[in-house]
Each structure stands twice: as C-alpha cells, then as structure tokens.
Amino acid sequence: MKALLLVDHADHKLDFQEVDTPKPEKGQVIIQIKAAALNRRDEWIRQGKYPGIRFNTILGSDGAGIVTSVGEGVSEDWMGKEVLVNPNMNWGENPAAQAADYHIVGMPTHGTFAEYLAVNTNQVFEKLAHLSWSGAAALPLGGLTAFRAAFHHGKISQGESVLISGIGGGVAQFAFQFALAAGAKVYVTSGQQEKLDQAIAMGAQAGFNYKTEGWQKAAVKASGGFDCVIDSAGGDQLNDFIRMMRPAGRIVFYGATNGMPAKLDLFRMFWNQITLQGSTMGNDTEFADMISFVEEHKIEPVIDSVRPFEEIIDAFDAMRDGKQFGKLVVEMN
Numbered sequence: 001m002k003a004l005l006l007v008d009h010a011d012h013k014l015d016f017q018e019v020d021t022p023k024p025e026k027g028q029v030i031i032q033i034k035a036a037a038l039n040r041r042d043e044w045i046r047q048g049k050y051p052g053i054r055f056n057t058i059l060g061s062d063g064a065g066i067v068t069s070v071g072e073g074v075s076e077d078w079m080g081k082e083v084l085v086n087p088n089m090n091w092g093e094n095p096a097a098q099a100a101d102y103h104i105v106g107m108p109t110h111g112t113f114a115e116y117l118a119v120n121t122n123q124v125f126e127k128l129a130h131l132s133w134s135g136a137a138a139l140p141l142g143g144l145t146a147f148r149a150a151f152h153h154g155k156i157s158q159g160e161s162v163l164i165s166g167i168g169g170g171v172a173q174f175a176f177q178f179a180l181a182a183g184a185k186v187y188v189t190s191g192q193q194e195k196l197d198q199a200i201a202m203g204a205q206a207g208f209n210y211k212t213e214g215w216q217k218a219a220v221k222a223s224g225g226f227d228c229v230i231d232s233a234g235g236d237q238l239n240d241f242i243r244m245m246r247p248a249g250r251i252v253f254y255g256a257t258n259g260m261p262a263k264l265d266l267f268r269m270f271w272n273q274i275t276l277q278g279s280t281m282g283n284d285t286e287f288a289d290m291i292s293f294v295e296e297h298k299i300e301p302v303i304d305s306v307r308p309f310e311e312i313i314d315a316f317d318a319m320r321d322g323k324q325f326g327k328l329v330v331e332m333n
C-alpha cells in the first residue's frame, strides 16, 4: 500500500513509500482509510521537535474509513462498517492523567497517512451520519483535546464569558464550537482579521487581533472579563489573560507554541483565585462523550481545505505557514 513515512534524509523528512498492507492482529480491525487530517503534532514531528521520534513510522493521528478485515476474536459484524479512529493508545485507568506508556497513533506506532490502518477495536467508533469522510477524519484529535480543555478543565457553562485564542487553529475551532453549543458567550483572538471575521460570522460575540496594541483592554471592555480562556500559544500572553479574568476564572492551555512566559503574575492569580491549568488530549470516556456531544449538537468540523492524499506535503507546508482556518484534510482515491 501507499503510505507517508517520516524518513531521515538530509534534504527531506517525508517520503511516500510502498509498504506491506497491515494484517489484523488479535482484537484488531483493518480500516481502509478514506480521509485523514493533519495536526500541528505532525508538523512538529517533521521538524524533529517532538519527543520519542522514530524514523520509518507512518505519520498521521486522525483518520476515518471502512473496516475491510477483522482479527482473531473480533466479530464479523465490524466488516464494512464506516468508522473513525480514537488516536489515544493506553491512556490507562486514571481519568485525571495518562499512563506512562501512553502514546498517540502516528508516532511511534503507524498512523493514518496510508491506505490502510490496523487498530484495536476499542479505538474504533462508528462514523457519525451527519459527517462526510473529511469531517469524520477532522474530528478525533482536535475534538478530544478541545473537549477536555473546554469541559473537564474549563467547566464552560451556559452564559459564561469565554475567550478562545488563536481561532485559526484546528483545536481552537472545536473549542469555539463546543463553547457555543454549551451556551457560552464566546470571544476569539487571531493574528489575522479575516479569521476574526469568519469566527464572528459563525457566532463569536467579537474578535481581537493579538498583534494589535491594546487588544486586551478592548476585549475586557467588550466582555466584562472572562470566566474561561482556552489557549494553545502560552508565552508572555498568559499574563494578559490573568489580567483579563473575572474572579475565579479558569485559564486552560493545551500547547505552548510561543514557549514559556518570562514571568507569571502570581500575585494577581492568588488574589483573584485564578486557575492556570495544563491539558492534553483526553481519556477514552471523554472521547466517547465528545462523539456524543458532536452528534447531539450536529457539530461540523471546520475544514480549511481538502487535498488528494498525493498532495499531503502541501498540507504540511500550509500547517507550517499557519494560514489555515480549521483542519487540513486529505482524501484517498
């Protein structure tokens, strides 16, 4: 089968190769991938900025497709089912934090950027009827990360004032839609005006360009302060968020694209009862809950673009350049 592998060449790190089509092991199914989606993680891996990198691994954490064969102990009822994949592997018994051997489909185990994927049945969910192949492929990793940030840690509820930063991001898009569906008043930031306009058209109360001087004051004036901020950039901007919170506000961050803050305003944090909470993807129960939430609210992932699988390296370049609004998806023939 055709697959996109991480390779250790001097001039390139991504390579299409013909590899053996996987055979199902005990408890597994084989999925013929119909669509797959990129995450920032894939680009971090290409750049060598991800822990535990193993060359000659098929990349890709998000995918959806059709079950074409089943392994020992797996019901034949799976055959022909349209499914999507939970990319979590070995979260473990503790819902609060992942086990030491936790990892994610697409590094170090083979991923979804291939014609076929072997995966355990407990990671396979029926594709939601309201989603296209691209929509189903776009959902898993970003949806799960946003769901845990928004509800497990963020505790977003109806009527609250919520800020989603960097609305162009794949995860941010889901956090935005989940917060709207929960009945929150949602505000957004972006470095690009057209992304703010798109978010306002989708239901944001207002949008602020984080590259514009004084955006913080304008955001507080418009919102009256925030009960919850969902962020993936980190950096010194965290101090802006601390100043923008209502008492007992929750700041949840699931990435640190801008690195560490030089300092942190601990005085304001303790006095105003502010929580600063790190978050990752989520446990398997949260994945199932996220799927139900998306089904109940008929949420459609925002898709920036869909390319043929053969053009996936262009999608990596688009991710690197940060021009996307929503998910970058590829479809197989």
Ligand SMILES: NC(=O)c1ccc[n+]([C@@H]2O[C@H](COP(=O)([O-])OP(=O)(O)OC[C@H]3O[C@@H](n4cnc5c(N)ncnc54)[C@H](OP(=O)(O)O)[C@@H]3O)[C@@H](O)[C@H]2O)c1
Residues within 6 Å of the ligand: 039, 040, 041, 044, 141, 142, 145, 165, 166, 167, 168, 169, 170, 171, 172, 189, 190, 191, 192, 195, 210, 232, 233, 237, 254, 255, 256, 257, 258, 279, 280, 281, 319, 322, 324, 326
């Ligand atoms: N912990 C986990 O399990 C987990 C899971 C998924 C992702 N992540 C991490 O979360 C981050 C985002 O992932 P993603 O997949 O959503 O990536 P993505 O689709 O590439 O989105 C990144 C977004 O970051 C925003 N951004 C850049 N500078 C910013 C700033 N100063 N303030 C606010 N936003 C800024 C940009 O938004 P605009 O274009 O709107 O300016 C950009 O679209 C990455 O660091 C990723 O590694 C972690």
